[in-house]
Amino acid sequence: MRILVVGAGILGASVAYHLSLEKGVDVEVVDEEHQGKATLAGAGIVCPWATKVEEPAFYRFYAAGGAYYRKLVANLAENGETDFGYRQVGALVLAENETELAQVEKRVLTRVASVPEAGKVSRLSGKDAQALFPPLRDDFLALHIEGGARVEARAIAAAMMRVAVKNGAKARKGHVELALANGKPAATLNGEKLEADLVVVAAGAWANDILSSLGVSIAVAPQKGQIIHLRVPQETQDWPVLLPQASHYMLAFDDNRVVVGATRETGSGFDYRVTAGGQAEVLNFGLDLAPGLANATLIETRVGFRPATEGVKPLLGRIPGMEGMLIGNGLGAGGLTMGPLAGRLLAQTALGEPTDLDLADYPVLV
Numbered sequence: 001m002r003i004l005v006v007g008a009g010i011l012g013a014s015v016a017y018h019l020s021l022e023k024g025v026d027v028e029v030v031d032e033e034h035q036g037k038a039t040l041a042g043a044g045i046v047c048p049w050a051t052k053v054e055e056p057a058f059y060r061f062y063a064a065g066g067a068y069y070r071k072l073v074a075n076l077a078e079n080g081e082t083d084f085g086y087r088q089v090g091a092l093v094l095a096e097n098e099t100e101l102a103q104v105e106k107r108v109l110t111r112v113a114s115v116p117e118a119g120k121v122s123r124l125s126g127k128d129a130q131a132l133f134p135p136l137r138d139d140f141l142a143l144h145i146e147g148g149a150r151v152e153a154r155a156i157a158a159a160m161m162r163v164a165v166k167n168g169a170k171a172r173k174g175h176v177e178l179a180l181a182n183g184k185p186a187a188t189l190n191g192e193k194l195e196a197d198l199v200v201v202a203a204g205a206w207a208n209d210i211l212s213s214l215g216v217s218i219a220v221a222p223q224k225g226q227i228i229h230l231r232v233p234q235e236t237q238d239w240p241v242l243l244p245q246a247s248h249y250m251l252a253f254d255d256n257r258v259v260v261g262a263t264r265e266t267g268s269g270f271d272y273r274v275t276a277g278g279q280a281e282v283l284n285f286g287l288d289l290a291p292g293l294a295n296a297t298l299i300e301t302r303v304g305f306r307p308a309t310e311g312v313k314p315l316l317g318r319i320p321g322m323e324g325m326l327i328g329n330g331l332g333a334g335g336l337t338m339g340p341l342a343g344r345l346l347a348q349t350a351l352g353e354p355t356d357l358d359l360a361d362y363p364v365l366v
């Protein structure tokens with residue numbers, strides 16, 4: 001069976017990775033790498049248990065995606081890939097007062113009761129929280145989730161692609177176009193026909209550009225995120241993820257790097273500029289949360305377009321009545337958490353296997 005994967009963000013990379021572990025599948029991946037590819041900008045937080053989004057189908061996917069990471073990391077290690085910044089550093093959900101903390105605690109404890117991947121959950125004082133993340137203010141109350149993790153998004157996507165290629169997948173760069181031929185999508189790259197029995201469209205925020213020639217439109221739009229990377233003199237590899245009650249957050253990586261995110265610019269279109277307002281929003285939040293970062297070096301601002309849906313939920317599967325194509329999209333602000341599992345689900349669907357989650361809850365057309 002020949003399968004063409006369009007897009008090699010975390011989702012397309014995961015589709016290719018999971019397909020390449022199977023025998024008898026020829027996989028080809030083509031990625032255009034637009035400016036603003038979400039996977040290149042993503043922060044890398046993997047801690048679904050603290051989300052405020054309650055919608056059951058969304059939460060089921062998000063939590064399953066978080067839990068799947070352990071398997072994925074072990075499986076990548078078996079395939080020789082260990083260097084992608086994944087670490088269970090823990091997460092601190094921060095609250096301003098006792099009432100807020102009690103709400104957070106209730107939400108998280110209900111969810112993690114039977115989830116070993118979440119680890120132990122315990123309250124910490126402001127001083128104890130600061131001891132784990134020294135630049136942090138010391139007047140927050142915190143709930144510590146031991147299993148909270150972070151990952152270098154671009155590195156894990158690249159690791160999955162390397163394994164796929166090692167297992168025989170073909171990886172190319174460029175812009176794929178689709179056209180209808182005998183009721184099925186036919187793909188071309190620079191005028192060259194790409195032979196495939198099945199096309200998996202994992203084109204992120206750009207999906208409607210490629211789908212429009214088929215007369216298909218999905219409810220996904222780019223949501224711009226500006227995210228700032230800082231360098232600090234301290235060793236940062238063990239610092240936990242910080243999750244305050246706002247939608248902003250902070251985390252750290254092994255190379256003295258702290259990441260402060262992010263704007264959520266709904267209706268942004270594909271405007272790839274770093275803006276004064278975006279910088280100010282993220283830095284003001286960051287320095288209010290962690291004043292100890294005031295003297296950090298600002299090393300980079302990344303811009304990415306989240307493939308966002310109004311209903312927040314992922315969209316996964318076939319378009320009714322159209323053979324030969326699967327679509328994966330709508331991973332929004334949680335795509336680094338859900339992307340690896342979403343790729344596995346699409347691979348299972350492509351191969352006609354039962355899926356770990358029922359995709360009927362995540363229809364492509366809503």
Ligand SMILES: Cc1cc2nc3c(=O)[nH]c(=O)nc-3n(C[C@H](O)[C@H](O)[C@H](O)COP(=O)(O)OP(=O)(O)OC[C@H]3O[C@@H](n4cnc5c(N)ncnc54)[C@H](O)[C@@H]3O)c2cc1C
Pocket residue numbers: 006007008009010011012030031032033034036037038039040041042043044045046153174175176177202203204205206207210224225226227261262303304305306307328329330331332333334335336337338339
């Ligand atoms: C600032 C920011 C912070 C984030 N932080 C987190 C986080 O901490 N935790 C979390 O879980 N999630 C996070 N996310 C969300 C996550 O990054 C995204 O949901 C995820 O990366 C989406 O992956 P994707 O593969 O669907 O899309 P993308 O990574 O955008 O990949 C799609 C690819 O398809 C390619 N493509 C499009 N059209 C074509 C075509 N016609 N031909 C060939 N290729 C094509 C594109 O160029 C692109 O390379 C964050 C996102 C942003 C922007």
